[in-house]
Amino acid sequence: MKAWRVHELGEPRDVLRFEEADDPVAGPGQLLVRTLAAPANFPDVLLCRGKYQVKPSLPFAPGVELCGEVVSVGEGVTRFSVGDRVIGNPNLPLGAFAEHTLMDEVNAFAAPASLDDAEASALFIGYQTAWFALHRRTQLRGGETLLVHAAAGGVGSAAVQLGKAAGARVIGVVGGPEKAEYCRRLGADLVIDRHTDDFVPLVKEFTGGKGADVVFDPVGGDAYAGSTKCIAFEGRIVIIGFAGGTIPTPGLNHALIKNYSIIGLHWGLYKEYNRSVIEECHTELAALAASGAIAPLVSERLSLTEVADGIARLGEGTTVGRVVFVP
Template sequence: MRAWQVGELGEPLGVMKLVEDVPRPVAGPGQLLVRVRAAAVNFPDALMVRGQYQVRPPLPFTPGVELCGEVVAGARRGERLIGNPVLPHGAFAEYALLDAAAAFPAPEALDDAEASALHIGYQTAWFALHRRARLRAGETLLVHAAAGGVGSAAVQLGRAAGARVIAVVGGPAKAEAARALGADVVVDRTAEDFVAVVKQATDGRGADVVFDPVGGDAFTGSTKCIAFEGRIVVVGFAAGQIPAPALNHALVKNYAILGLHWGLYNTRAPQTVQAAHEELTKLSETGVVRPLVSARLPLASAAEAVQRVADGLSVGRLVVLGD
């Protein structure tokens, strides 16, 4: 089969190579062989290729951590499923493996590209907003990187929960995307101070919940506009800077800093992942949830797509389609 391979760590465009004759993976016990119909590009793909992710598959490996695929063998042959492929056989290939226990039916309301982008980003946003922050209707939600993969999911789910959503983005194109997603207030951080906008929009009260996949200055600024009893959910560090929060500040202002590692739920509480998938499927059926897929690319363009996400140049989700 054709598959992208990483033989050394580095920048995606430099180290990802499309190989024509990679052996097709063989399903082991509890695994499913799927033909990849679509693979969503995620920031962790770039981190993994660089060797900066918490999961480090042995070299060489095929990157791609999220897919929609069709089962090609066994009792479930023909089923359209979404999930995380079993590494080192990642999603940027013609075939991949899924753990049968962690593979979920693709919502019928979504096409292959949209379905491939539902799992990681929307699950992460769901757990951050509902399980960790306990977001309530009527509260104000501040979302950083709101036009990105996981940020766009948080905007849609925040609106679905009845929250007022303030979206922070970088640039006019991303601002337009955030408005299309339903954000109530959009802040272009390249032209405005989001701290001042949040305070003005909330009459000085601040945001009740902050969804932060960025870190760095985004986190620091969030501590300046967090409400009494507010909750900051730390999802990632796309800025490349891991904050060192002043805990006396959290004490004095009476806010909480919550960490979210969604992957742990797959091993510690898999039933919660199943329940979240069922809720996301219902929301997709009503049209409330629909992944923002900005580009559908051929397999040959996977390295370029991962590099675009790594450089922060993408809007919504980039998806690599199966041939």
Template sequence: MQAWHVHENGEPGEVMRLTEVERPVPGDGQVLLRVRAAAVNFPDALLCRGQYQVRPPLPFTPGVEICGETGDGRRVIANPALPYGGFAEYALADARALLPAPESLDDAEAAALHIGYQTGWFGLHRRARLEAGETLLVHAAAGGVGSAAVQLGKAAGATVIAVVGGAEKAAVARELGCDAVVDRHTEDVVAAVKEATGGRGADVVFDPVGGDAYAQSAKLVAFEGRIVVVGFAGGAVPSPALNHALVKNYSILGLHWGLYAARNPELVRRCHGELTDLAARGAIRPLVSERVPLDGAAGAVQRVADGVTTGRIVVLPRNGAAA
């Protein structure tokens, strides 16, 4: 079969190599899946760079989110078990963690549902307890995780303000239904959001960026608001001023979604059920901006690493290829 291998750490476009290899052999509790679609995530770029919290042994195949097919023909969603990731014709996964792919979504959309929407759901509902009528501010709102948070916020009855970088991403955020869109390239984010909220700020801030975005969040969070720290795609890990949180009465909430799979897998399954229902009603639908063949995976991961994409790029391996 064909699989992308990373033999040394570096930029995805430089270190990913498409290789002919044997199909992986499942270990105890694992299952072999034929990859129908693999969504590209920012952690794939971090894996290539050796900067992710998990560092699989070299060589490894990146690809942390797939829609796959079991040997008995079931269409499922899975997080592949590294080092046998999803940018390949076959991958391995934990049999207990498989989730049914929603019938309302095609393979590419189903592959893009799991990580981003689970992160959004846990961040907004489990951690921040977002309520209908509140104002939600989403940084990087046109990205894979950000667009999921936007859709989930709208589905929950919130007023959603998007912060994006550039006119193309602003257009995407408007298409997603955001109530206000702020282009950080051309606007003063703090002033624009204060104007949009009548000076009150946002009840919940969803921040997958960190760095300067977090500094803006602290200025824009409302009284008794909640900042959900999702990641640091901007590259800089901020150091919050806790005295500021004290005098302004807001909460800083961390979200590491992967811990729920280990510590409360039943809650992950419950979340998947709610996401499946939302997808069936048309309230959410993963934003798939590109569908590329397997040989385009390295370029796709590099574009995500460079921050020039919107939504999710999904890799579609060849169907029925020989091992």
């Protein structure tokens, strides 16, 4: 079979090779799946660079989520059968950017019938992360104001849709007019282009001086610093990641005098400590998708041969919305 593999760490365009690889075989508790669609995610960029928290042995194929068709099942598998359509995480070092890959049964979930392959493939990591951030960590309530940074990205776009589905007023911060238009399509009530406007005074104006009740921050750096200037009394800033490249060093005295919370979210830890909540989240997301309240907006559907360029553009910050590779 064909797969994109990394033999040495570096920038995606430089290190990704499309080559022949051994056909995988399902072991106990595993599914062998044919890849139907695999979205680009920022962790794929970090995997190529060797800067992700998971560091698979070389050579490896990146691709951290997919929608696939079950081709065969290993011993002990009971939840899925040949022909089922599933979404979830593949098993590194053979990730989703391959014609076939392996998934542990516990990391696979039924693909929602309401979504096509590309849409379903993008419903997992980004939407699970946003759901946990908004509903479990910050307990976003209807009528509150949610500020989402990188609101046209994979996880940010999920937060915009889930915020609207929860009855919140949503402010999306993006970089550039194309991303601003995409964010409006997601349903954001106010869209701010950080390339032309300072989001802090606009958030204050939109909220009548109160500030945002919840800030969803996958960026860090200046995005975090600005958020502390427009967070509401008893507001919550949830830290998702540091795509901007700078990890903030928060002044805890500032959190004290303004009475706001700084909350971390590492979604992957729930696999270790409370896996049943991931199942509950998937059920909730599938129901929201079936009702039409959420649906990943796929901006580009590319062939498997275009993975290196697509991942590189994601790392450079020039993509808009969800980029999905469809073999």
